[in-house]
Amino acid sequence: MNDFTNCPQLYKYRAVDQLPEPASIDAERGKLIHAILEDLFELPAGERTFESATELLPRKWQEQLASTPELATLVLDEKEWFDRAQSLLTNYFILENPVAFEPSFRELHLERDISEEIYLHGYVDRLDIAPTGEVRIVDYKTGKSPKPGWEEKALFQLRVYALLYWRNQGVLPHLLQLLYLGDTKTIKSVPTESQLLSTERILNAIGAEILTALESDHFPTKKSRLCDWCFFKAICPAHN
Ligand code: SF4
Structure with missing residues (x-):
């Protein structure tokens, strides 16, 4: 979903064509x-x-x-x-x-059909359940923490996990935690029901866009600074 948001053509190369x-x-x-x-x-x-x-x-x-x-x-x-x-x-x-502390799960596989047409799954690095029942979702990042203002984008992935856990288990996670080993910073967030419902709406909207792109076989290019790191730049129509 991140790939599609960044550039639909990149998504096509990776997820549809599955180019190595x-x-x-x-x-x-x-x-x-x-x-x-x-x-x-x-x-x-x-x-x-x-x-x-x-x-x-x-x-x-x-x-x-x-x-x-x-x-x-x-x-x-x-x-x-x-x-x-x-x-x-x-x-x-x-x-x-x-x-x-004692972790409850490592590499926990979470999955769910978030609509009739969209199946979503992911692996959580670690999920800890406290003796008092509070759930903490932890993700390790080996890079550096995002610049100020970009924390929300970084937290999206954990909100997706929180949404899947909440929908599957009926328990709203208590804390989301991103550990950046690159610069020893932590981003923490307490998820709310309204945030997770908003995450669900965003996921459904992106999913619907992907389905439309698949049906019409139209995956527009989206040039950005990411192109400099994109392996497919040499074959991408936006650059050739
Ligand atoms: S080079 Fe840029 S526009 Fe082309 S596929 Fe990669 S990210 Fe998209």
């Missing part, structure tokens, strides 16, 4: 850190230390290399790669103390 894209080093770094944090919570609370997290690093990296062999050509300096990963893990421990 090369691995991105930032995305792969994010996957590695997410995998380590997921496994960290397999350990008993008292063992969830920075040392345990860094011990997981070589094994998770080998697993990632096995599943994405082309990474070997992207990561030319393994020491630098490990140093950067360790620094992100250091930042994680500045933001949270994983010894102090």
Whole structure:
């Protein structure tokens, strides 16, 4: 949905044509850190230390290399790669103390038909249910926090998760939390029913636009600064 909002043609290349894209080093770094944090919570609370997290690093990296062999050509300096990963893990421990709580779910799959024609699903990095019943939805970001004024856009993804959880479980999450390991910042938001209903309306509106684009096979290009990072620029009609 983000792709479609940013540029319908980009959405077509990715979601409809499913053209392959090369691995991105930032995305792969994010996957590695997410995998380590997921496994960290397999350990008993008292063992969830920075040392345990860094011990997981070589094994998770080998697993990632096995599943994405082309990474070997992207990561030319393994020491630098490990140093950067360790620094992100250091930042994680500045933001949270994983010894102090028990997560309820990691990589929780949420799904729902939000209308007759639109099925929506996503994976939540972590969902914590307090003994008193309050639900917290947590998402890790390995980049830096958004500039002032862009927090709402960043929170949209978590509001979608909150909406799915609320609709499926009948429980309104208490807190949404984005942890930015790139610059040790946290964005928190207390979702309200009206925010989630508004999120649902936006999702239905974007979904309807996607269906119209599919039916008419019309996916307009939308030039923006994103084009400079778009892998498909070389074949995009807006640039050729
Ligand atoms: S280059 Fe720009 S306009 Fe073209 S598909 Fe990519 S994002 Fe869209």
